[in-house]
Amino acid sequence: MISLTPSFFKTALLTTALMSAGLVYAANPEGIVVYNAQHEGLTKAWVEGFTQETGIPVTLRNGDDTEMGNQIVQEGDKSPADVFLTENSPAMVLVDNAGLLAPVAPTTLEQVGAPYRPAHGRWVGIAARSTVFVYNPSKLTEADLPKSLLDLAGPSWKGRWGASPAGADFQAIVSAVLELKGEAATLEWLKGMKANFTAYRGNSSVLKAVNAGQIDSGVIYHYYAYVDQAKTGENSKNTKLYYFKHKDPGAFVSISGGGVLKSSKHQEDAQAFLKWITGKEGQEVLEKGKSFEYAVGVNAQSNPKLVPLKELDAPVIDASKLNSKKAVELMTQAGLL
Ligand SMILES: [Fe+2]
DSSP: OOOOOOOHHHHHHHHHHHTTTOOSSSSSSTEEEEEEOOOHHHHHHHHHHHHHHHOOEEEEEEEHHHHHHHHHHHGGGOOOEEEOOOOOOHHHHHHHHOOOOEEEOOHHHHBBOOSSSTTTTTEEEEEEEEEEEETTTTOOOGGGGSSSSSGSSSGGGSSSEEOOOOOOHHHHHHHHHHHHHHHHHHHHHHHHHHHHHEEEESSSHHHHHTTTTTTHHHHHOOOOOOHHTTTTTTTTTTHHHHHHHTTOGGEEEEEEEEETTTOSSSSSHHHHHHHHSEEEEEEEEHHHOOOOOOOBTTOOOOOOTTGGGGOOOOOOOOOOOOOOHHHHHHHHHTTTT
């Protein structure tokens, strides 16, 4: 039984007053749950801007691509997630292949450039990142640089480069090699990699090792170096970045994805979130914030410090075809995992 005490009336009055002032979101007071595999700092900035503008609260559950993707598939239509954000495309493809995504609103799709979203429209690009070759110029000269990512499997690169094979970032690069070169060539390349490379845990550790001269070079994503430069530069001051370009597999640009779960009971709010992060303000977070990832909005600008996305001459890849399962299988077969 509800007792109608003075404090009950006070609360009711206050809620009504706040609602009419637009400070309490009436339709869905508990807000939305976002399973977030993107870098936490970036997503937090998005959430703050979105909630400030719309009043819709967002609860974040953070993890990595593989972990969160598998969790959603396991939870199926009972997942508490309303939205899924990934660092790379393969985890989103995994969830999509399980039939768990609702179509993204056309007004959101329109905001994102066609190369940065799959044509089927069940998820959309929210940011992008480029593969890059990082090297220590005291160890390698420009003349030594590889023409292609695939060259790194050759005998002259033995003991001279590093990567983080257990991470979803590098596994996305392998899935791109697989999509471009096929299974046999990819396995061959991975075997050469196994013979030549040194494994690190995380792209930051690769960058650090190159900077310290422990290893000549590494394959990472571009923003790790830019983020470090924007801080103290202590883990990148002895490094240079080299972009493969020429549509090489090493010029792969990985798309971070956003999708709304079909099972979400807050479809409207979940769609509003995707619309906001791919819209003007959301993309400005990429331009002006500290993530150094690329913006993918049609009229959006990326951080001016970055090499423009168009100059990277990335290979054309249908992100909805990236197959992380097969990539992981081949990496296991080659002894990398
Ligand atoms: Fe990353």
